[in-house]
Amino acid sequence: RSLLSPLMRLSVRLSEDYLLAKGWQLIERNFNCKAGEIDLIMKDDDYLVFVEVRYRETNEFGGALASITPSKQRKLHRTAEFYLLKHFHNSPPPCRIDAVGIEGDNRIEWVKNAF
Numbered sequence: 001r002s003l004l005s006p007l008m009r010l011s012v013r014l015s016e017d018y019l020l021a022k023g024w025q026l027i028e029r030n031f032n033c034k035a036g037e038i039d040l041i042m043k044d045d046d047y048l049v050f051v052e053v054r055y056r057e058t059n060e061f062g063g064a065l066a067s068i069t070p071s072k073q074r075k076l077h078r079t080a081e082f083y084l085l086k087h088f089h090n091s092p093p094p095c096r097i098d099a100v101g102i103e104g105d106n107r108i109e110w111v112k113n114a115f
Contacts, residue, residue: 011055012039015100018049018108019044033082036075041083048095050080052114062102065109073115082086 018024025043040051052072054064076097084092099114 005108008053009057011102012053012101013052014108015053016040016042017040017064018100018110024049031079031083033079035078038076038079038083046094048084048093050076050083050095050097052076052097052099053102055102063109064103065099065111065114068099068114075115086094 010031011031016029019040019042020026022044026040027048028041029070031041033039035062038050039053040049042049042051052068054067056064056067080095080097096113099111099115101109101111103109
């Protein structure tokens with residue numbers, strides 16, 4: 001069970017719909033482990049993609065994507081590594097971490113291979 005706010009759940013769904021429209025496949029939503037949480041895990045052709053979703057009402061202070069701190073990036077990497085070990089052991093598929101930022105008017109900005 002996820003403890004996400006209704007606004008964040010909506011942001012994750014908007015991001016999911018945006019990426020599904022690009023032909024991606026949903027693998028998992030809101031994956032949790034001790035290392036952290038990954039909002040979406042999706043398949044883009046041969047790539048397994050871990051997607052971090054951020055929402056901000058305005059673009060003050062750099063906006064949604066700028067809110068992904070180096071500390072959060074490290075957590076995402078650790079969580080993705082845990083997921084890969086758990087599901088693929090020593091033979092993971094090609095993968096990357098993307099970011100989707102959504103701001104007040106539901107404007108979506110997607111960054112492939114964000115970090």
